[in-house]
Amino acid sequence: MAFMKSAILVCVTAVLTVYLPQLWTKTRPIITAGTVQPGFEPVAELFRENFKNGVEYPTAGSALSVYYKGSKVVDIWGGYADSEAGRPWKEDTLTIAFSATKGMAALCMAVLVDRGHLDYNKTVASYWPEFAQNGKEKVTVRMLLNHQAGLSEISDEDTYALLGDQDALGDFLARYAPEWEPGTAQKYHAWSFGLYASQLLRRADPKHRTLGQFFKEEIAQPFGIDFHIGFPLELYHRYPRLSWASAFMWLKETISNPTMRQFVWNRLIAGELGAAFKPIEFQEFMIPEKLALEQPSACGVGTARALAQVYGILANGGATLKGQKLLSEGILKKVMDEARTPDGVAATGVTFNLGFLVEMGAKRFGHPGAGGQYGVADPQHRIGIGYVSSYISTAGSGGYDDRFDPLREVTYKCITKLEAK
Template structure:
């Protein structure tokens, strides 16, 4: 009996310690900052409402930015970079953007194409002879960047040590065989896309730089893009502390079962039609979300999912692309001819054998449709986004420290703001 009383006392004490403080914890004040150009004020108002009505998560922070016809028209941020430390989201706060990094990497590859140093229709092996192993000799650059190469995972596990050693990484990638016959299907190269792209870029670039260094020297610094692929230790203090659904891919998907896309993926996993997805994560040792809280992990170049930046930086980059490849000051990043290929040469949506849903991907970008027009860009795990609408010369960047269950472009935090932005543009253009 004495034992039972002691056990009951321990349980009551544990409950009190864990849950009673919540009853006396006051909600954190909502902090919203930033600016909008005339005509875009409804976007800021909706952003405030999203924090008030629970669309935005109260223990996280976020930022949203829009460029229109080359000019920044929305630049807003709110919430907390670290709610536990009461550190508010600031103008220069960055976030881990996961697969939105792929869209940045694709832009680096396009820049090489524009310079005549890379050809989408030549074989990867013509630049990187070692790549021809295991039946990969006929894989073209286009196939690789469009997720058609059959290389969603490697034959060996990519460890932190391998990721930090370019020669060791190059060998593992070159030795890995295709999972399916290249060119016959597309399947999301979740954690290998950027690794292969970087090794290819090293061979095609006359200076033999890694993709992260190439991006820094050729795009980020010349165009003022606040984004890193390989975050310097001295900039780590600016990164919002990752929180939210970071317990694992399956658990995250299950938490988002209210969304049709998440249900499709879970169903595909149950039916075994996207078995490559699980193996993709098994073969990459840093896939656990907790790793992306570590400075030494973010310092590594991971062009598939390790990019860090501001919403402003992402929107600015895609804004240049949406504006015909140049800034309003006339500084050119890409030619209109190359940019026209991103949507113009894309295929209709078809079954992605890795993810298990219908997707359209081309040359490293995902192709989507909003407000009746096509966009190119890339979503990121947890709700991150970077998108360009070349028809309206419009671009979007959304980042958050809160990792939501929605990583396929289906996060309402972004979608509501995007919808409000299009409504503002329609009003401005008199449509």
């Protein structure tokens, strides 16, 4: 009987946690806008329907963009950049991409390889001698970009204070000892990936730029990509108010997400109960000064259009319709053709190669970000897709995302119909 009372109390508390705040939430009109090319109207219809039926979070905003055969065919947005202030999401609203930033970092490295300044198969130490400390002398560029270097435990807390001093940051990263023998295992380098990539790029780039500077000067400005690694303070007025799940909603989303269930289970086994059940809070990612620092692992800021534009170019053979070359087809071929699931890693059909996340069965590559940010290229169908949201859902940590995946599916259906004509 005591157990039943406790269970009922938990259920009632959960319901009140979810629904009571809605009584004080100011209802605002549903707003969606943008353009789609003929044949892609179902994508815009589903996008708007997601805001009507609650798939899209009511106090947040999102955007979706699709490039097909080099042309922009979908560019839509909706919801609110700041629901409390009634500020709608606009055409130029941009938001944090979290780990989708890693895809842009991988692209910078690929551009250097394409120009002959970097070789995936050479050691990192051949460009950055100090890196060879503490057993890292045999780590290749490929190992580093494929999350096999044994440097995964470096955290934001370890490096945040050093982001403003690249030399000091480089010294710290060079001294760090691997957690396992490099090349023998793969574990996601959540915070360290972009930092090591940037330090390596500084040594390999003839101009010795940071990764954020390189991206701006070699990719963003020449190709008109509205994405920033080191977010300018003067653009902060375009940034949204982030929102994320309550404790109960976080638990609900986690239970329905296989990847997050595994994360919680792993933390429980390790005895890290706090980390297992504490939802991540994202206030720090609304601080302009934090976003202004270059953190190429997780703090890039941009539009869905920017992500779709980059991956649309890569899916189109590495060039725009006007012939402007971003990356050679030879390098792009390496991303897909050289993708392998490492020994000791479960064969899920998803792996990392040269810094990109590769869906080998679907023959797509790109990189997702926490909360549901997506950037993906499909060279087979010449499609580039970008999706961003200011609502940070656990779905973005793996599994099926009710916001993005149905939009991608209907996009493919539209393309199939067009190609059948």
